[in-house]
Amino acid sequence: MFVAGCRWCFRKDRPLFYNSNNGAKIMKLRGYWYTRHSVCSSRVKWLCGDSRLRDCHAIVVTIGHTMVDKQNKHTHPPG
Numbered sequence: 137m138f139v140a141g142c143r144w145c146f147r148k149d150r151p152l153f154y155n156s157n158n159g160a161k162i163m164k165l166r167g168y169w170y171t172r173h174s175v176c177s178s179r180v181k182w183l184c185g186d187s188r189l190r191d192c193h194a195i196v197v198t199i200g201h202t203m204v205d206k207q208n209k210h211t212h213p214p215g
């Protein structure tokens with residue numbers, strides 16, 4: 137359960153970064169896969185990897201290895 141203002145709560149939201157077979161940057165967070173959408177300075181915006189298949193508009197923003205923002209909810213379970 138997320139508690140506003142609790143910095144330690146972000147630790148369980150630590151994203152994991154990978155390279156896909158075609159060399160694209162991908163990221164896994166809490167069971168969901170994301171594909172890199174855009175980079176602005178050090179902020180990287182990630183789109184849900186199932187966005188096209190599932191009409192899902194979940195977005196996560198990371199700086200380094202820390203999640204700093206997320207928008208929208210997934211329309212589907214992880215996996």
Ligand SMILES: [Zn+2]
Nearest residue numbers: 184192194210
């Ligand atoms: Zn999604």
